Amino acid sequence: MDASYETTERTDLLQPLVDQKPPSDVGLESVLTESSLPYRRRVYLGACIEMKLLFRLALPAILVYIVNSGMNISARIFAGHIGGKELAAASIGNSCFSLAYGLMLGMGSAVETLCGQAHGAHRYDMLGIYLQRATIVLALVGLPLTLLYTFSYPILVLLGEPKSVSYMASMYIAALIPQIFAYAVNFTAQKFLQAQSVVTPSAYISAAAFLLQTVLTWVTVYVMGLGLMGIAYVLTISWWLIVVAQTLYITSSQRFRHTWTGLSWRSFQGLWSFFKLSAGSAVMICLEMWYSQILVLLAGLLKDPALSLDSLSICMSISALSFMVSVGFNAAASVRTSNELGAGNPKSALFSTWMATFVSFVISVVEALAVMVSREYVSYIFTADDEVAKAVSDLCPFLAVTIILNGIQPVLSGVAVGCGWQTFVAYVNVGCYYIVGIPVGCLLGFTFNFQAKGIWTGMIGGTLMQTLILLYVTYRTDWDKEYSIKETIVLAIVRIAFSVRPKCLKLVDKRSYKLHSFFCCCHNAVKRIPRQIDLLSLALRIRLASSSSPFFFCFGAEALLFVWTKLRVKVSSSTLAGQCKACNFEVLCS
Numbered sequence: 001m002d003a004s005y006e007t008t009e010r011t012d013l014l015q016p017l018v019d020q021k022p023p024s025d026v027g028l029e030s031v032l033t034e035s036s037l038p039y040r041r042r043v044y045l046g047a048c049i050e051m052k053l054l055f056r057l058a059l060p061a062i063l064v065y066i067v068n069s070g071m072n073i074s075a076r077i078f079a080g081h082i083g084g085k086e087l088a089a090a091s092i093g094n095s096c097f098s099l100a101y102g103l104m105l106g107m108g109s110a111v112e113t114l115c116g117q118a119h120g121a122h123r124y125d126m127l128g129i130y131l132q133r134a135t136i137v138l139a140l141v142g143l144p145l146t147l148l149y150t151f152s153y154p155i156l157v158l159l160g161e162p163k164s165v166s167y168m169a170s171m172y173i174a175a176l177i178p179q180i181f182a183y184a185v186n187f188t189a190q191k192f193l194q195a196q197s198v199v200t201p202s203a204y205i206s207a208a209a210f211l212l213q214t215v216l217t218w219v220t221v222y223v224m225g226l227g228l229m230g231i232a233y234v235l236t237i238s239w240w241l242i243v244v245a246q247t248l249y250i251t252s253s254q255r256f257r258h259t260w261t262g263l264s265w266r267s268f269q270g271l272w273s274f275f276k277l278s279a280g281s282a283v284m285i286c287l288e289m290w291y292s293q294i295l296v297l298l299a300g301l302l303k304d305p306a307l308s309l310d311s312l313s314i315c316m317s318i319s320a321l322s323f324m325v326s327v328g329f330n331a332a333a334s335v336r337t338s339n340e341l342g343a344g345n346p347k348s349a350l351f352s353t354w355m356a357t358f359v360s361f362v363i364s365v366v367e368a369l370a371v372m373v374s375r376e377y378v379s380y381i382f383t384a385d386d387e388v389a390k391a392v393s394d395l396c397p398f399l400a401v402t403i404i405l406n407g408i409q410p411v412l413s414g415v416a417v418g419c420g421w422q423t424f425v426a427y428v429n430v431g432c433y434y435i436v437g438i439p440v441g442c443l444l445g446f447t448f449n450f451q452a453k454g455i456w457t458g459m460i461g462g463t464l465m466q467t468l469i470l471l472y473v474t475y476r477t478d479w480d481k482e483y484s485i486k487e488t489i490v491l492a493i494v495r496i497a498f499s500v501r502p503k504c505l506k507l508v509d510k511r512s513y514k515l516h517s518f519f520c521c522c523h524n525a526v527k528r529i530p531r532q533i534d535l536l537s538l539a540l541r542i543r544l545a546s547s548s549s550p551f552f553f554c555f556g557a558e559a560l561l562f563v564w565t566k567l568r569v570k571v572s573s574s575t576l577a578g579q580c581k582a583c584n585f586e587v588l589c590s
Contacts, residue, residue, distance in 0.1 A: 029345040050355045060199035062328030067206040069324045073317045075231045080383045089168035091313035095293040100180045106285030108187030110278035112334045115195030127259040131192040132267030138184035175232035182239040189246045205245045213238035287429040311391035314382045322367045322403045326410040329360040357411045364407020368400035398456045405463045412470035437462020
C-alpha cells in the first residue's frame with residue numbers, strides 16, 4: 001500500500017532541496033515591489049491580478065457552500081409547508097446539528113493551513129498524508145458526537161424546549177446522525193482540493209446533489225407521505241452522495257498523482273499533533289456558528305416560542321445563505337494567504353487579505369439592501385403564515401446589519417487560518433460572543449423585555465466588537481516578520497537539536513547516520529523548552545550565530561522534512577539555502 005508513496009517520496013528527496021522553487025504567482029509580488037511604478041499603478045495592476053486569482057478560487061467555493069447550506073434551507077422550506085411544529089422541529093434539529101457541522105468544518109479547516117503552506121512550499125507529497133490524517137481524526141471525533149445526539153430528546157427537554165417539539169426534533173436529529181461521518185470525509189476533501197486551487201469539481205458535485213435532494217424531498221413528502229422523517233433521510237443520503245463523488249474524483253484523477261499517492265500508514269502518525277492544531281480551528285468556527293444558533297434556542301424561551309422560533313429560523317436561514325458568500329471568500333483568502341506566506345511573498349499575502357475583505361464587504365452591502373427592499377415578501381418563501389411574515393419583516397433591519405458584519409468577519413478569520421492564528425481568534429470569539437454578546441442580548445431580551453430584537457441586538461454588538469479587533473490585528477500585522485519568523489523557528493529548532501547533543505553529532509558518519517536518532521534528538525530538545533520561551537531563545541541563537549563559528553554539521557533532506565511536518569511551517573527553498581550557508585549548515589540530499 002505504501003510502495004507507490006515511498007517511490008514518489010524517494011524521487012522527490014533525491015532532487016536538491018535548495019533548487020525547489022515555490023509555485024507562487026510571481027507577477028503579483030513583482031508588481032507590488034516594483035518601485036519604478038507609481039503607487040496607484042501598482043495598486044491597479046495588483047488588483048487586476050489578485051481579483052482574477054481570488055474569484056477563480058472564491059466563486060466555485062461560494063457555490064459549494066451555498067449549495068451545502070441550501071440543502072438545510074431546502075429541508076426547512078419543505079418542513080415549513082408541512083406545518084408550524086414541523087418547521088420549529090426542523091429548525092431546532094438543524095441548530096443542534098450545527099454542533100457537529102461546525103466542529104467538523106472547523107477541524108477540517110486545519111487542512112487549509114497545512115496543505116496550503118505545503119503546496120506553497122512545493123511539498124506536494126505531504127498533502128495526501130494530511131488529508132488521510134485529518135479524516136481519521138475527524139471520524140474519531142464523530143464517535144462521541146453520535147452518543148450525544150442519541151440522547152437529544154432529554155437534553156432538549158432539559159433546556160426548556162416544548163416536549164412535543166423536542167420529540168419531533170430528536171427524531172429528526174436521529175436520522176441525521178450518519179451525516180457526521182460524511183462531514184468527516186467531505187470537509188477534509190474540500191480543503192485538500194482548495195489548497196491546490198481545485199474548486200470547480202466540488203461545485204459541480206454539490207450542485208448535482210442539491211438538485212437531486214430537492215427532487216427526492218418533494219417525492220418523499222408529497223408522494224410517499226413520509227413527512228419530516230423523509231426530509232431528514234433524503235438530506236443524509238445527499239451528503240453521502242457528495243462524499244462518494246469527491247472521493248472517486250480525488251483517487252482516480254491524474255491531476256492529483258503527486259499529492260495523492262494512495263493510502264499510507266504514515267497517516268496514523270501525528271494524530272494527536274493534528275488534533276491539537278485543528279482544535280483551535282474547530283473552536284473558532286464552532287463559536288461563530290453556535291453564536292447564531294443559540295439565538296434560535298433562546299427564542300424557544302420567549303413568551304410566544306412558536307412565533308419567535310419560526311421568525312428567527314427564517315431570518316437565520318437567510319443570514320446563513322448570505323454568510324456562505326463570505327465563507328467562500330474566507331476559503332479563498334485562507335488559501336491565498338497561506339500559499340503566499342509559504343512561498344515567501346508577504347506583500348502578496350497582505351494585498352490578498354485586503355482585496356478579499358473589500359470585495360466581500362461590497363457584496364454583503366448589496367445583499368443587505370436586497371433584504372431591506374424585499375422585507376415584506378421574502379418570508380413567504382418559507383411559510384404562508386401572515387403573522388410569521390410580519391414578524392420577519394420587523395426583524396429585517398437587524399438581519400441587514402448582521403449580513404454586513406458577516407461580510408467582513410469570516411474573511412478576516414480565513415486570513416487567520418492561513419497564517420495559523422486559530423487559537424488567537426478562538427480567544428477573541430469567546431470574549432466577544434460569549435462574554436459580551438450573549439449576556440447583553442439576554443439582558444435586553446428578557447430583563448428589558450425587548451424579546452427577539454433585544455437578544456439579536458446584543459449579539460450584533462458582540463459581532464461588531466470581534467470584527468473591529470480582527471481588523472485592527474490584521475492592520476497591525478508585520479507580514480514580513482510573519483514570514484521570516486517561520487523561517488527562524490525551523491532553523492532554530494534544527495540548530496538547538498544539534499547543540500543539545502554535540503557529542504553524538506561529532507561522531508556522526510553520514511553513511512551510518514540513522515534518522516531515528518535525529519528524530520529523538522529534535523523531539524526531546526523541543527520538549528525541554530517551554531513554548532513561550534522557546535521562540536525567543538531559539539530565534540536569538542540563529543540571529544546571533546557567527547558565520548565563522550566552527551558549528552558544522554550534516555543532515556539529510558528527510559531530517560528537514562521531519563522538522564517541516566512537526567512544526568507545520570514552511571520555508572522557501574532559496575531562503576533555506578541562504579540561511580543554512582550563513583549558519584554553516586550543509587544539506588545532504590541522499
